[in-house]
Amino acid sequence: MAIYHLSVKTVSRSSGRSAVAAAAYRSGIRLACERDGRTHDYTRKRGVVESFIVVPAGAEAWASDRSALWNRAEAAETRKNSTVAREYELALPAELPEGERVALARRFAETVVERFGVVADVALHEPHREGDERNWHAHILTTTRAANENGLGGKTRQLDDRATGPALVEGLREVWAEQVNAALERAQVEERVDHRSFARRGLEQAPTVHLGPAASALERRGVQTGVGDVNRAVAASEEAREVVRQADAEVIDLERERWRRMPLNALQWEVNTLLPDREAAKAAALMADPAYREAEKAAETARAGEAKARLDLLEATETVRSLNQKAERYQGRQEPTQQPRAALRSSGSEGRWGAIRGLFSRLGGLMFWRQDKEVSENPESKRIQTQIAEWTELAAERQGVLDSAEKLHTEARWTVGTLYSRIAGQVDEALAPEYRRYSAAQSVLDERIEEDRQRAAEAEAERRNEEILRRVDAEIERERREAVEQQRRAEIAELRQIVRGLASIRPTEEGIFRVRFADLPPEELKRQQDLLERYPEERKSALKAEVSERELQASSREKDRGFDMMD
Structure with missing residues (x-):
């Protein structure tokens, strides 16, 4: 898995260190210190993959020369306990190819240079041949003064200030985590890193202690160190915690089944009683x-x-x-x-x-x-x-x-x-x-x-759907009835027309009517007969009215004939 590490250190004369010596060691080259006349030769050092210098915009050519840069950094400081350089130590993801690791280290160095205006000397180291094969890392050595066209200017004290330093370091740690995660995402690697501690992330895992080069060398030779003992104790305690967590998880799984079968109001009451009173426990522990x-x-x-x-x-x-x-x-x-x-x-x-x-x-x-x-x-x-x-x-x-x-x-x-x-x-x-x-x-x-x-x-949606269906069915039924009624009225109207067109209508003593249709095609005759049969009441009423009308018309014609004869 990808490992997160970023530490910020200082190179100070009070501890007998030199910026020229630090730069020579990290880059694996030979540099002469003009301040004390000493030569620092680390050309035989192994494991330096690549080294380069990142300068701010507008810097002179001397800033890109490693010897001139660090000798100027030494000359700019006059006190015997001056801080002559600042170092950022980064863990590079072993999951990335070498080119991506170089680009990642350069990107973070550019961020530091742009933020503080300093010059950054970057050196990438490969894992030690006897150490952890994932330990790809970078050393970024920066000046403590901003670089300009006249050389090294004012001291950058933001990181040394107790009020602003911790917040700035925390911000840089977050920026590094974001840059690493972006590089892992581009490389289609699922692993991610986080700059926050286990406690801040809400994890119950105990943190281990960074071994460092000296302790790592001793541990590789089989010599147990105090730092290694701490990490082994953390691992043992984590194993014990894991056993407790697994047992606790099994108990909780059994409880889940019981909670699922409980009435909802009883479960609500039990949840309220299970909430620990943290404030009371904390007050008791403090007292x-x-x-x-x-x-x-x-x-x-x-x-x-x-x-x-x-x-x-x-x-x-x-x-x-x-x-x-x-x-x-x-x-x-x-x-x-x-x-x-x-x-x-x-x-x-x-x-x-x-x-x-x-x-x-x-x-x-x-x-x-x-x-x-x-x-x-x-x-x-x-x-x-x-x-x-x-x-x-x-x-x-x-x-x-x-x-x-x-x-x-x-x-x-x-x-x-x-x-x-x-x-x-x-x-x-x-x-x-x-x-x-x-x-x-x-x-x-x-x-x-x-x-x-x-x-x-779902029940409410089903009820609404049923209500909508009932309304639709009622509307369809209403429209169907209206259509049937319209058809019935049209057929009754046509029935009266058929009765008027009958060739003869003769009532009988039994109260029925004998009718004779006019000469019609067989299909039309059959249709009119069916229509008269379909509405017997309306047919009877229409026939009576038609007989009365014909009798009235016949009586009227007789009267008219009598008048004609008298004339």
Whole structure:
């Protein structure tokens, strides 16, 4: 599987290191250090796959020369404990081909160069022949100063600042994880890496410790190291945890079957009772831990000390301010008005009496100097000035006390926070089985609620479909009945026309009618006969009406004939 690793280190003179030596070792070349006159020859070093330099835009040609670059980096630092270089150590995915690994290291170096404006010296190393064959890695050595057309400029201190450094390193770690995952995706490799710790990802797996080159060499020779023992203990504890997790999973699987058979309201009640009270457990653990209680008491004492030191400093500064105001008021009461002096000084040498006025001005200045001296030598003024000096010194001392109290309070709060995180982690670890059981029960409850919702939705959909079908059937039936009725009315109307067209209609004593059709084709005759047979009531009514109509017409014709004969 792909391995994630990114560490940020410094090359500092305080530890006896040199940027020129570090660059020569990582690139496997020979470089001479102009600062101390030493030559660092690592041309016999094996395992250097490729090395190159990434420079910011606008940099001069010297930045691309490894010897000139690192000798300038050494010359730019003057202190004996200066940080002369910064190193980024990266684990390259063994799943990628060599060209992709080189491109990946170059991409991250370009990110660092663009972000900080420094020059990056990149060296890719292959795994040690006796080590882990997956240990492809890169060393990116960067300057600590930004490069420009004049050489190396100002120091880049963002990563050294306690306020901004951790956040910047975390951001770079996230960028590296994204770049690695993008390269793995392009290579169609399913593995992915994550820059976050197991704890931040919610995993119960204990992290191992990076062996490093020295411990790895000893372990390869069969010599067990302390770091190796830690990793072996982690592996053993992980095996034990895995056994516990498997047993816990089996119990939860049995519980799932029981939860699935329970009534929904009973399952809801059980889920509510299974939720661990983390806050209560954490509060009990905090109160039961003597170290936390002592640290909290120390933090409270430090807070009270800081508050007292702040009040003492406020008292001293207010006293100094009050004494200064008092001295100013006293000086104003003792000094004569400045108007005569100003008048004498402003008169100058203008006009006829200029020389005399100048003489009086000098005499007035001497007089005011004597008065000022008398004021400054006054016992009351001396006492006020002495008090101001004493309270000013006391305010400076109290400022130092406040700084110490703030530092002590900050350290105490940091200790409390560290202990709190440790205890909270222990509580979470102890409650992990209960949380797993609660989560499993909650998932079963959610599944059953979702199943009920789906069944209700399906039933509602089925009801709506049935309602729609009923409405459609009713509409179809209505239209069918309307069509039948229209056909019946049309046939009845045609029946009356057929009756009118009969050749003869003769009623009988039995109340029936004998009819004779006109000469018609056989098919039409058959159709009209069937139509008369289909509606017996309407036929009988139509025949009666037609007989009456014909009798009426016959009677009318007889009358007309009689009138003709009389004429």
